[in-house]
Amino acid sequence: MIKKSTLFVVVSLLAGGCIEPDDFGPEGTYTVGTRATVKAASLEYADADREPYQLQWYADDAVDLYYAPTKLWTTYARTSPGTDASVAGFSAEQEWEYGRRSHIFYAIAPSRALSETSESDPSGLSLELAETQLVSDGIEKYMVSSALAVVKESSGEKHVELQLFPALSLLDLELSATSDFVLKTLSLTTVGAGTGKGLTGPYKLDAATTTVNMRTTTGNSVTLDFGEGLTMEKGKRYQARAVVLPAKLAGVNLSVSGSTSKSSLELSACEAADLKPGTVNKLSLSLSPGPIRQDYTFNVTSGAIGEEANNKQLIYLGANKTQSTAVKGIRIAESKVDLEYESGETKSEDTFWEAAAPDWIVLSQTSGKGAADIDVMVLPNLNPLKKDRVETTTDLSADGTANTYLVHAPGTYRFDARVMGNGDAGVPDGAGFTDYNGSEIASAALSGGVSARVLWQECVSQITDVKYDGSSIEFTTSDHVVPSNAVIALCDAAGRIVWSWQIWFTDELNTDDVIVNANTNETAVAQGLNRFSLMDRNLGAMCRLDGDATRFPKKREGEITVIQYTDESKTIPTGKSFTTKVYQHGVASNSYYKPLCYCGMKYQWGRKDPFVSPYTSGNWPAFVRFDGDNNEIARIVTANGGFGKGYGITIASGITSPDTYYKPNSTVHWMDAHNYDLWGNADGNKVDAATNARPYGMKTVYDPCPPGYKVPTIDAFTAFSTTWVVGGFSNGYFFRAGSSDTAGVFFPAAGEINSGGSLGSMGAEAYYYTGSVTKGSNNSHQLQIKNGLVNNNNNTGHGNARPVRCMRETR
Missing domain, CATH: 2.60.40 (Immunoglobulin-like)
Known part of the structure; x- marks a missing residue:
């Protein structure tokens, strides 16, 4: 007879329910004869030529059963050898709890009595392995099972039937x-x-x-x-x-x-x-x-990935650099082990490492072997827009085409790329508008485009993919979309830019601010010519008010750790590691960065594309932009321009180089020659005798505003004055929308990009562009605000880049 094994296995399985309702009586416990039918394991190889391992039961075998509700062990003795050596019957008197419809059983086979253990839960038993079992005797199969308790009645006597099945491999x-x-x-x-x-x-x-x-x-x-x-x-x-x-x-x-x-x-x-x-x-x-000897070497260094002191944390928009120009990252100079074997042989091998960081710190690689350079990038420290992705592709141009499209949540978006701006309605007869080749156009149809790309984005990892299918441009965002701006360009086969569009990531806009101007003419009032619906924030702004910016996060810090491991599984560290801190600025109450959130983008008069404010300071990290691959690019690109300067800057120049700021060089315009129709209101200061109102103007293909909006007329601002404000000057003025308005509409002192390409007057002054010009004049009509001064029709040059507050197209 094969010697019975003394190895044990314990496991718990939950029975799914009774085949028949338990009938153990009204209360307490019930001792009843219980029979268990046990089928031995038959473990088979996939190879049909191999004999399956079988377990054979013997007369002195037994099965231990643990019944969880009563916490009792019972040893079941063998009752019938039967004809099948792999099946055996066992029986014992077992105490059961009344009314239980589902039970947990712990069965151990072959048996060893465990009922005297102090442990109440056999899954926690400490089992000892006893004597050996030789290969020549065969391999024992250890069964662990769960069973349904089924009350049976035979000859007027009740008993419990159990059937156990093998559950091991x-x-x-x-x-x-x-x-x-x-x-x-x-x-x-x-x-x-x-x-x-x-x-x-x-x-x-x-x-x-x-x-x-x-x-x-x-x-x-x-x-x-x-x-x-x-x-x-x-x-x-x-x-x-x-x-x-x-x-x-x-x-x-x-x-x-x-x-x-x-x-x-x-x-x-x-x-x-x-x-x-x-x-x-x-x-x-x-x-x-x-090897008999292993000596590990782990040589790691890091550039300054932000500094806690002296305002040198990384920029809140996300960056790879600090204030200095050095590329920041982690350099693993060597990760190796020197080995010596019993034979005296020695060798050196590269070893494995793994890097970890918080989810707002993005590493170019997180694991590797041997030497490596790890680029470090931080995600924007801004409150994200809606977190749930838009599941279906959204057509941004469904309600009309434009040069700017708003995005409020992460997802995939598309827009019509066959048309300039707002289409044919934006090409007035005889206006001298041109395409990117400088050819005069009579329609807004776009041609020549073969591919699309991200020209720039304010924040890292906002747009992750761009496609052009011959008619539409489709782009996909990351899951972490924050208030910011980007520009997508359509290019021809030579790589020249055919057209470009601003993508404005922002919260959903509030209801328009309806401004009632100073025109009391009865005809004008009756026709609504004294009422203007303005967008609730500056074009391209991250938020609406100074108070909104205070809700953005404060500075944060994180840690990057690189650990060396003995093998590729990275389960056994060598004990050598490297750690460095990362610091990033926030916005919240930051007087340096906060104004940039509500001031919006800057626009040169007559151009459709935005410019970020080239904010710089000797004590704070300089701003940068990012291309579609998250490479850092200059905050602003400048080139010489200016009215009558002879640099030859034309409409086409602005189309093919949408991110180039053409410096006016202290002249009135960025182009070499005037075109008064670019923003659709060439006679914008001409007052109608019957209504005392100025022209509303039209939206052109060069208008930067999104669908449904246009660059405003100067008449939208003629009520504004220092006496028409709520409160005092604080980074701007709150102007009354009407005589009974007590809250006011905020116009920040957004500053401007001046004739030399630098940012000036941020928080102190602003000129808000309109489409209105006096044809033949060198100037355009603008709203000027500064502390103690409001000029609601300032007639001045329009070469510098300034803010725009869009106006609803229809009254």
Whole structure:
């Protein structure tokens, strides 16, 4: 008779419910005869030529059962050998709790009485492995099961029927050695993102006439300890077998490690399997002795990734640089190990490392081997717009085309790229409008485009992908979209820009501010010619008010850690690591950055494309922009221009170089010659005798405002004065929308980009452009505000870049 095994496995499984209602009486407990029918495991190889392992039951076998509700153990004795050696019946008197419809059972087989244990939960028992089981005797199958409790009645007597089924699998290891050595330990570790409990349970190793039955389990790693050691000879095969709990390990690897009498084993890895109940999983492992000495070197340095003091944190819009010009990142000069073997051989190898950081710090690579350069980028320190992505592609031009489109949430968007601006209605007869080639146009049809790209974006990682299909441009945003602006360009085959569009990421706009101007003419009032609906914020602004900017985050700090590991699985660190701090500015109450959030973009008169404010300071990080690949580019690009200067700057110049600021050079215009129709109100200061109103103007293809809006007429501002304000001057004025308005509409002192290309007067003064000009004049009509001064029709030059407050197209 085969000697009965004394190895044990414990596991818990929850029964799904009773086949018939329990009938144990009204209350308390009930002692009743219970029968268990147990079918032995039949573990089969996938290879049909291999004989399945079978378990045979014997007359003195028994099964232990633990019934959780009453916390009682019962040992079930064998009652009938039967004709099938793999099936046995067991019975005992078992105490049951009344009224239970579902039960948890812990069954252990073959049995060893455990009822005297002080442990109330057998899943926490400490089991000892006893005597050896030789390979020549066959492999025992250890069953662990759950069963339904079903009350049966036979001849007027009630009893409980249980049926237990096998729930284990077997890991069959075939070991070989690349040289002669003494094996001391062998460890298996699951590596990856698989699910399940992994490798667990008692293990036994059979080798010739020697079996070692000692193991330790830590987390997802199991180590076999060979005591005095197992002498392995090169060319021979050895077997180790492990009983394992059901586990899904598909998609992960098993990392193999261990030690010999003189060194560690060389690390290796192999694919794991889905360990299903009732299966044998065969795994072949070739073991090699490792070095007797390992000296690790980890040489890592970093540039200053922001500094805590002296206002040198990284810019809140996201950046790779600090105030200085050096590229910032982490340099791993070397990550290696020097090895020495028993034979005297020495060698040096690159070793593995892994980098980690908070999610707002983006690393160009987070793992590798040997030397590397890790670029560091921080995401914008701004409150994101709506977090939920728009699931379907949104057509931004569905309600009309324009040169600016608003985006309020992350997602994928498209717009019509076959038309300039607002289309044919924006090309007045005889206006001398041209395309990017300088050819005069009679329609707004676009031609020549073959590809699209992000020309620039204020914040990193806002637009992640751009496509052009011949008629539409489609772009996709990241999941972290913040208030900011970007420009997408359509290019011809030579790479020249055919047209470009501003993408304005902002919260959904509030209801328009309806401004009632000073015109009391009865005809004008009756026709609504004294009322103007203005956008609630400056064009391109990140937020509406000074108070809105205070809700943006304050500065933050994070930490980047790089750890060196012994192997590719990155489970065993060498003890060497590198850590550096990262500091980033916030907005909140920051007097330097906060005004930029509500002042908006700047526009040269007659041009459709925005310019960011080139804000600079000797004490704060300089602003930058980013291209579509998140490379830093200059905050502003300038070139010489100016009225009558002879630089030849034309409409086409502005189209092909939308991000180039043509310096007026102290003249009245950025172009070499005037075109009074660019923003559609060439006679904008001409007063109608019947209505006392000035022309409303038309929207042209060069108008920068989004669908439904246009550059305003000067009449929108004629009520504004220092007596028509709410409160005092504070980075701007709150103007009354009407005589009874007590809240006011905020017009920030947004400053301007001056004739030399520098930012001036931020927080102190602003000129708000209109489309209104006096044809033949060198000037245009603008709203001027500064502390103690409001000029609601300032007739001055229009070469500098200034803010725009868009007006609703229809009254």
